[in-house]
Amino acid sequence: MTSSPYRNAPHFPPTSTGLPPSSPRTAGRLRKLQSQPSLISQQRHQQLRNASPSRNPAIPALPVFSTPRKHTRTRSNSDVVATSSPSTGPSTQRAQISRRTENPKDELKSLMRRGPRGDLPNALQSLRHWILVDGLEADNDGMSDLRIYVWLIMLNSPPLSTDVYLELIRRGPSPAYAKIRNDTHRTLMTNPLFKRRVRENSIIRLLNAIAWRLHDAKSDRMTDSGRITNASTDFGSPELQHVEPVKKHAKGASTVTGDGSEAGGSEPGIYVQGMNVLCAPFLYAARTEPQAFIAFHYFITRECPGYIRGAMDGVHKGVALVERCLAIADPKLSTHLLSKGVKAQIYAFASVLTMSACTPPLPEVLQLWDFLFAFGSHLNILCICAQLMMMREELLADSSPGKLLRSFPPLQAKKIVELTVGLVRKIPPELYEELVHHAE
Structure with a gap:
């Protein structure tokens, strides 16, 4: 059997705009994320290239990110140790201090505004890596100045008058x-x-x-x-x-x-x-x-065009895939639910149809959607399995687990994403391709 293109290499079908689709549509990209070379080594390799690729003016600008930094206290001027080196002028010192104190949020805003300094696929991969590792900064209400623009980029949405x-x-x-x-x-x-x-x-x-x-x-x-x-x-x-x-x-x-x-x-x-x-x-x-x-x-x-058809065939396929993926991810839990007559059609339909937006709180929904738009909305099926696995002990101990599944517990986006990334590695290639295409 030939290897699946969704596992071995990024596959970007042609579009009228010439851009790759926003969702990676590839399990291999997500499965091999931790084996990718570090952003530092990628940057050094980029600096060694003498000629940069020509930029297509028709392609919208996207950022390439440097290695994310942790938030630290900005040093005051009194903390800066003066140097007597004659080769370092005041302007150079200010530039060095600015680079050291720029926090990741300001850096991301700057790069979103100026666009990528390299090729587009690497810029998109850097943005996905940023979302997965650090996430978009938001307030307690889930509001972020950058989120809608990141979504528009990942969805490959053109400007609209x-x-x-x-x-x-x-x-x-x-x-x-x-x-x-x-x-x-x-x-x-x-x-x-x-x-x-x-x-x-x-x-x-x-x-x-x-x-x-x-x-x-x-x-x-x-x-x-x-x-x-x-x-x-x-x-x-x-x-x-x-x-x-x-x-x-x-x-x-x-x-x-x-x-x-x-x-x-x-x-x-x-x-x-x-x-x-x-x-x-x-x-x-x-x-x-x-x-x-x-x-x-x-x-x-x-x-997800299949989700808005009159028959909602994409949603029904997604619900069936929840049961199949759960049987692989947690056979004991899957067997227990089925033995009690609790089927995914009962507890997973709304979560599949709404991409888990039906489960509060809303700020956690937005954070989960950052991940789905970056790596593919088909991963919502595995996110639902992850939510079930987070309830595993309560479900196994209950003789009527269907009552617990009338409404899911509040979303915990970060934990759900961590479990989902682990589940991706367990899904067989053929089943994963069904996940990718089920909403078409």
């Missing part, structure tokens, strides 16, 4: 408007942080604009012959290229519901229940609604 978003809003209610209004008031309704920052009107506007965009994309793809056209859209690239055409008015064919989604079909709908929760972290982290709109749009159309 505010006028494009406003034009979608001016079109009024979409075919899915009634269903959207029925869900939005329940979005993270018990979360005071979210309610304080995001109004229901913002959720309605964003989801209605998404519904119009998906409605237009569906109309453009369908031709008289029933084939899908992969014409570029205003966003710069084809959308939902993996879906199958819907054959209407045939036996067993899908039917169009009142909200514009197909019931039981493989063609994406324009709104499915759960999208309101899935868009909530984008609105919370973004500085503007257009930012949240373009990031959310690219997420659902590139990362």
Whole structure:
């Protein structure tokens, strides 16, 4: 059997922008992360190269990071020992002091603003390494000045003119408007942080604009012959290229519901229940609604188009994969749950559909999403397994574990990520490829 490209080498399918996809889509990159040469050795190797690669002006700038430093107290001027060396002038001394005292947050901001000094794949890998090792700095509410920009980079989302978003809003209610209004008031309704920052009107506007965009994309793809056209859209690239055409008015064919989604079909709908929760972290982290709109749009159309189909086949595949992965990660726990009639369809459906956003607290959700966007949203399946393993002792000791799984304990993003990285190494190659492709 030939080795899987997802294990041995990074595989970047061509896109219209010429950029690699935001998610690595490779188990090998994540499995071999600890065996990678240190950033110091990579930097020294980079400095030995006399000629730097030419930068493509069409490629957006991304940072290459130096070795992360721990937070230390900045030295005051009185702490600096004066030197009498004639070769060191005042300007040189100031530059040296600045380099020594620059903390990782300021360094990351500077590099995000100026862009990479090397090639793009290495810059993306450095950013992923930064997220995994140090994480993005945020306050107690989970707010970070850099998070939305990191998400946009990892999702490979292009800039969006505010006028494009406003034009979608001016079109009024979409075919899915009634269903959207029925869900939005329940979005993270018990979360005071979210309610304080995001109004229901913002959720309605964003989801209605998404519904119009998906409605237009569906109309453009369908031709008289029933084939899908992969014409570029205003966003710069084809959308939902993996879906199958819907054959209407045939036996067993899908039917169009009142909200514009197909019931039981493989063609994406324009709104499915759960999208309101899935868009909530984008609105919370973004500085503007257009930012949240373009990031959310690219997420659902590139990362998990199978989750928004009328039949939600991607979600059901993900739920089945939770049970299969748990059986490998923790056979005893898996056997215990199945023996008590507790199936993943009962406890994992909401977590799969919402990328674990249904489990508070919200700041931990944002931190977990940093990891998912950096290394692939398919890893949410393993994150759910990790959450079950964190409850292992309680579940094994309970004769009715289903009651404990009615709601998961509060998220602990850092611990979940640590367990997930370990689980990646246990998953067989064939099963891991199913993880990667299950949401297409």
